[in-house]
Amino acid sequence: DIVMTQSPLSLPVTPGEPASISCRSSQSLLNSNGYNLLDWYLQKPGQSPQLLIYLGSNRASGVPDRFSGSGSGTDFTLKINRVEAEDVGVYYCLQTLQPPLTFGGGTRVEIK
Amino acid sequence: EVQLLESGGGLVQPGGSLRLSCAASGFTFNKHSMSWVRQPPGKGLEWVSTINIDGATTYYADSVRGRFTISRDNSKNTLYLQMNSLRADDTATYYCAKVRPTTEPLRGFDYWGQGTLATVSS
Numbered sequence: 304d305i306v307m308t309q310s311p312l313s314l315p316v317t318p319g320e321p322a323s324i325s326c327r328s329s330q331s332l333l334n335s336n337g338y339n340l341l342d343w344y345l346q347k348p349g350q351s352p353q354l355l356i357y358l359g360s361n362r363a364s365g366v367p368d369r370f371s372g373s374g375s376g377t378d379f380t381l382k383i384n385r386v387e388a389e390d391v392g393v394y395y396c397l398q399t400l401q402p403p404l405t406f407g408g409g410t411r412v413e414i415k
Numbered sequence: 416e417v418q419l420l421e422s423g424g425g426l427v428q429p430g431g432s433l434r435l436s437c438a439a440s441g442f443t444f445n446k447h448s449m450s451w452v453r454q455p456p457g458k459g460l461e462w463v464s465t466i467n468i469d470g471a472t473t474y475y476a477d478s479v480r481g482r483f484t485i486s487r488d489n490s491k492n493t494l495y496l497q498m499n500s501l502r503a504d505d506t507a508t509y510y511c512a513k514v515r516p517t518t519e520p521l522r523g524f525d526y527w528g529q530g531t532l533a534t535v536s537s
Binding site for chain 1: 461477515524525527
């Protein structure tokens with residue numbers, strides 16, 4: 304199974320400041336078509352998860368452009384340009400290269 | 416507007432069974448693969464199972480293979496998860512999730528339901 308490791312576990316942030324979350328996979332997520340099969344999700348408190356980024360760097364419909372995804376192979380980063388209060392919650396990465404699909408353990412973002 | 420409405424959760428004894436349903440609307444159900452993802456109380460997300468558009472191909476996590484069965488009824492726009500031989504560690508909120516538009520069934524999820532809680536306890 305592909306193991307997904309996120310860091311940090313917890314991230315206190317100041318509104319208006321940038322934030323960054325790392326996700327590392329135990330093997331490359333780059334497929335034969337040149338796509339990185341890595342998604343990012345946000346689960347806000349008391350809500351279901353929502354898709355933020357797919358294929359490593361593509362923002363999902365309706366996702367603000369302050370969110371961006373980057374990286375390739377085994378190292379990926381989710382960046383929030385300027386954190387807003389509504390961005391609090393737990394962020395998860397997910398690999399979809401091969402079954403079983405595996406999530407990272409999550410990064411809790413909270414306002415300082 | 417895409418809507419996914421799960422039902423069927425509840426309290427069941429170890430060794431018992433539950434059947435979860437997910438009623439879908441707002442999109443062409445028979446053109447999208449569907450999945451179940453679960454979340455134990457206070458813990459992270461775990462992919463459970465995926466089914467392709469016509470139900471001919473299914474995938475399972477090792478932890479549920481042989482005990483859970485995913486299926487769909489495209490005439491009713493409904494996804495199912497039959498859960499047998501339930502164990503305490505199956506206790507979780509189960510989310511129905513629509514696979515984002517792609518030819519591959521094993522891809523990420525662009526819409527999620529609100530979840531249904533299944534509790535396995537004596």
